[in-house]
Amino acid sequence: MSPSPTIAVYGLGIIGSRCADLLSEADYTVRTWNRTAKPRDDSFSDPGTTASGAQFLSFYLKDGIALREVFTAIKTQLQPEQIVMNHSTVDLESTEWLASQCAEIGCRFLDAPFTGSREAAAQGALVYYVGGEVSVLDHVRSVLEVSSKEIKHLGPVGSATVVKIGTNLISASTVQALAEALAITKAHGITPETFTDAVASNASGSVLASMKLPAMAAGNYDTHFSMENMLKDSQFALQLASKAGLDTPGIRTTSEAMTEQCKKGNAHLDFSALFKAYSVE
Numbered sequence: 241m242s243p244s245p246t247i248a249v250y251g252l253g254i255i256g257s258r259c260a261d262l263l264s265e266a267d268y269t270v271r272t273w274n275r276t277a278k279p280r281d282d283s284f285s286d287p288g289t290t291a292s293g294a295q296f297l298s299f300y301l302k303d304g305i306a307l308r309e310v311f312t313a314i315k316t317q318l319q320p321e322q323i324v325m326n327h328s329t330v331d332l333e334s335t336e337w338l339a340s341q342c343a344e345i346g347c348r349f350l351d352a353p354f355t356g357s358r359e360a361a362a363q364g365a366l367v368y369y370v371g372g373e374v375s376v377l378d379h380v381r382s383v384l385e386v387s388s389k390e391i392k393h394l395g396p397v398g399s400a401t402v403v404k405i406g407t408n409l410i411s412a413s414t415v416q417a418l419a420e421a422l423a424i425t426k427a428h429g430i431t432p433e434t435f436t437d438a439v440a441s442n443a444s445g446s447v448l449a450s451m452k453l454p455a456m457a458a459g460n461y462d463t464h465f466s467m468e469n470m471l472k473d474s475q476f477a478l479q480l481a482s483k484a485g486l487d488t489p490g491i492r493t494t495s496e497a498m499t500e501q502c503k504k505g506n507a508h509l510d511f512s513a514l515f516k517a518y519s520v521e
């Protein structure tokens with residue numbers, strides 16, 4: 241029997257830690273690295289050593305800054321036969337930068353961010369958006385299937401990054417709208433339960449609304465997706481809008497609201513803590 245493929249997983253935050261666990265449970269050989277050391281048997285302190293012998297490298301890092309730092313640290317140790325996948329939500333320039341870095345080494349690269357939060361990651365139910373060659377995706381499909389329920393190929397490198405930023409614009413704006421509507425209806429005597437139930441039967445009802453309205457009503461901001469990470473995605477959306485000469489006041493306002501919450505010390509809470517602007521502590 242040929243040995244199971246080896247995956248190097250970089251970034252053991254909310255999502256990367258869960259994906260690494262799933263890969264181990266699926267009998268892949270997993271080598272992990274995190275900036276802040278984690279007590280795992282498969283963890284290495286040196287990011288370059290982590291890549292050694294791995295057929296696939298998966299990045300679940302915070303942003304483009306983290307991605308560029310980590311990739312620069314390991315670049316000299318990578319081999320042309322390795323396949324690099326970025327799952328972090330980063331700015332488009334960082335995706336293009338990583339693609340060109342991989343091309344210099346001769347590594348194949350996939351732009352592969354995902355949708356789905358903490359619980360979806362734990363259950364292997366993420367959805368990957370993929371930009372890049374279909375032939376490369378075919379090589380890594382079985383690896384991505386371990387942590388996902390769906391894989392959508394969207395086009396060339398960069399397309400998945402742009403789509404991911406677009407969908408997060410919708411999620412951030414939706415949660416801001418939910419927070420405002422919850423605050424207004426509460427102030428006019430409607431209980432959060434009544435409002436949540438009414439929204440569920442409304443065309444505006446969604447998985448996001450059904451997750452976030454009860455959490456906001458209970459003041460439970462246990463982190464599924466952090467305020468600071470959604471803030472950076474809103475900034476990526478504003479960058480893309482600016483590059484296209486578009487004015488997007490909705491996401492600009494929501495981005496400012498998230499900046500306020502981060503300044504108040506709520507950066508690590510779930511982004512549904514946008515409701516804190518309307519709740520009495």
Ligand SMILES: NC(=O)c1ccc[n+]([C@@H]2O[C@H](COP(=O)([O-])OP(=O)(O)OC[C@H]3O[C@@H](n4cnc5c(N)ncnc54)[C@H](OP(=O)(O)O)[C@@H]3O)[C@@H](O)[C@H]2O)c1
Pocket residue numbers: 250251252253254255256274275276300301302303305306307309310327328329330354355356357358464465466469470
């Ligand atoms: N959570 C979600 O629901 C969700 C959904 C879709 C997409 N995403 C995206 O997926 C990525 C990971 O999300 P997450 O929720 O797992 O994030 P997270 O819990 O905040 O973890 C971020 C990871 O990035 C590392 N990191 C941050 N700055 C770094 C740097 N300068 N150098 C090296 N490592 C650095 C962190 O290391 P330390 O432990 O040392 O801080 C940590 O491992 C993000 O891009 C996020 O936007 C998340």
